[in-house]
Amino acid sequence: MSDATIGKEDYMHSQFKYWKPYVSPFDPCKPILVKSYSTPPHLYMNFQPIGLAQFQSPIQALKHGTLWPQLYSPYPDPHKGVKPK
Amino acid sequence: MPPEYYQCLEELQAIDFVLVELNLYLNTHPTDLEAIKQFNETAQKSMQLKHNFEQQFGPLMHFGRSYSSYPWDWDDTPWPWQV
Numbered sequence: 001m002s003d004a005t006i007g008k009e010d011y012m013h014s015q016f017k018y019w020k021p022y023v024s025p026f027d028p029c030k031p032i033l034v035k036s037y038s039t040p041p042h043l044y045m046n047f048q049p050i051g052l053a054q055f056q057s058p059i060q061a062l063k064h065g066t067l068w069p070q071l072y073s074p075y076p077d078p079h080k081g082v083k084p085k
Numbered sequence: 086m087p088p089e090y091y092q093c094l095e096e097l098q099a100i101d102f103v104l105v106e107l108n109l110y111l112n113t114h115p116t117d118l119e120a121i122k123q124f125n126e127t128a129q130k131s132m133q134l135k136h137n138f139e140q141q142f143g144p145l146m147h148f149g150r151s152y153s154s155y156p157w158d159w160d161d162t163p164w165p166w167q168v
Contacts (some may be wrong), residue, residue, distance in 0.1 A: 041089070050117050055131035067106035 014072055015039050038075050045070070086142075086163060094168070100131045118154045 016036050023031040042048070052068045055061040064072045107124040114120060135145055143158040144151030154158060 048114070050114060051119065058103045060127065062099040062102045066151065067103060067110075 003027055015041055038073065041071050086168075093134065093141070097131070097134045100127060100134060102158060103127050104131060111161055 016038055017035050018036045020033060021031075021035055023033065048068075048071075052070055054067050055064060055069060061067045066072050101168055104124065104127050107120060107127065109118065111120055111124060139145055144153055147159050157167055
């Protein structure tokens with residue numbers, strides 16, 4: 001009855017991780033078949049390297065909440081609850 | 086307020102955000118010369134923007150950190166929560 005994780009190759013390149021929870025036959029609500037959570041991009045960067053590319057304008061940086069596009073996270077998941085692929 | 090008021094404020098907000106980011110970055114990368122140069126240039130830009138803004142729309146800070154024109158204009162509207 002272990003929760004199935006969706007195939008590695010499907011999610012390795014995404015900041016969002018998905019898994020399929022067990023669905024009880026007695027679930028009173030419509031079950032959520034695929035659940036997801038978000039991971040921050042700096043998890044995959046170790047120590048921030050020097051000289052990362054920056055957003056073109058300060059306004060753009062402000063709207064994204066970071067100065068570096070590589071550290072931008074489109075939280076929350078735009079495909080929340082939707083099965084990837 | 087005229088649309089330039091909001092344009093200037095947004096520009097200032099964006100520049101100050103870049104300063105926050107660079108400040109935090111430099112805390113952990115104290116020897117990144119390029120970033121320090123960018124920080125100093127951005128700080129200067131921010132001061133210019135603040136100066137221009139205050140010339141047009143009155144003081145941004147009080148207790149002697151900004152000048153006032155006559156009559157005393159610290160208490161002029163819009164107040165921060167009205168912007």
